[in-house]
Amino acid sequence: MLSKRIIPCLDVREGKTTKGVKFKNNVDIGDPVAMARFYYEQGADELVFYDITASSDKRAIMIDVVRRTAEAIFIPFSVGGGIRTVDDMRAVLLAGAEKVSVNSAAVKNPEIIRQGAEAFGGQCIVLGMDVKQVEVSERIPSGYEVVINGGRTFMGIDALWWAQEGQRLGAGEICLNSIDADGTKQGYEMRLTSLISANVSIPVIASGGAGTPEHIRAVLAEASADAALIASMTHFGEYTVGGIKDYLHEHGIPARMAW
């Protein structure tokens, strides 16, 4: 039986992890490679690096992080943030990432999904979506709208339509982030996750709102998510990946329990 995946997400700026991540063990908390290794040993099923480097001339630093990570961990990891062209994708994939994630660049230029899928295979193209709940309207029939710029810019695009369009263009997976739930630690956006997951045939990673192992169980079991993205829950040492998996296992969710 296929396991549900637990995927820690690390924000990286100019080659250093951010968010004041703190581990109790002897992990260099500023070093994304050391943190990736730490999560690998903890049993993470996959990792996501989100590059929030603002200046484009410092983006090469991320490629070096990807290369060193690929030498240190032997599970899939993806890189998102600042991927705008097929050349950006190529650089990240050749450096050793398994997948690239496109978000606002795909909203502005959907063809990048098709171009990426044709060049590298759909299995390595993740469509990242930031979504906010809005009034149901003719333009937004699902009541969920695609947003960019951290939720500040509404794009007039229905989230359900965009998920299906992303699949049609060749994306191999969707990472679905609820801006409403993000940072609340009150649980994932269950209705949104369920709606999208039920209406696409590719895997959906739920993102935004995880605060407890029960939130993760709920989104995997009741909202049909294929994977759950986590960040602050484990970054601050409150929970471990292993502990979360024990909880899932005890509650009948298929999880990878040995590594």
Place this chain on the structure above:
Amino acid sequence: MIAIIDYKAGNLTSVARAVAHLGHAVEITHDLASIDQAERIIFPGVGAAGTAMANLRELGLDQALGQALRQGKPILGICLGTQIIFSASEEDGGTPCLGLLPGRVRKFPSPLLADGQRLKIPHMGWNRVDFRGAHPVFAGLDPAFAYYFVHSYYPEVEAGAEEIIVGTTVYGFPFTSAVARDNLVAVQFHPEKSGPGGLRILENFCAWRPSC
């Protein structure tokens, strides 16, 4: 030296990194002389069977693989590499493949159901492999280990040749996820992305001395 066969079928650097991490000299190559001199061969790949077969033929690698097999050189197939070792694939409107093992490659049916739930395709993520027999490449693995899969097609071994099946995985139904015959082993999952269990398989392969 271990040759990783480069036939323009996706990103092969992960396989090379994993093998190098284990301390073995490795070369990503389509050079026939290098492949001839290699001690072992890894035949990986992601992508579509039709393009892959066309590239293999153009580079003369179909012949080189057949020759390496006859010489008794250890060969490890991974993912698409595994699929095109078989006789034919349903992909790309039907693709004749290398025919080094008896069987054909089929697409997961759609809809694919399990307990009334529709399963996602591709089969992407971590799943278990039930290994059978005592093949040295699959020795010392914790039965609870899972392995990383990404695929929409799966090998179906020809009736009567089931003895080559050494591992099966359940996704809607049990399919063949590992095969072995003589000096050839092949897996549908990605050992290079499968954590310590996957590394153990690669390490076993690098030490394997087939007796045939």
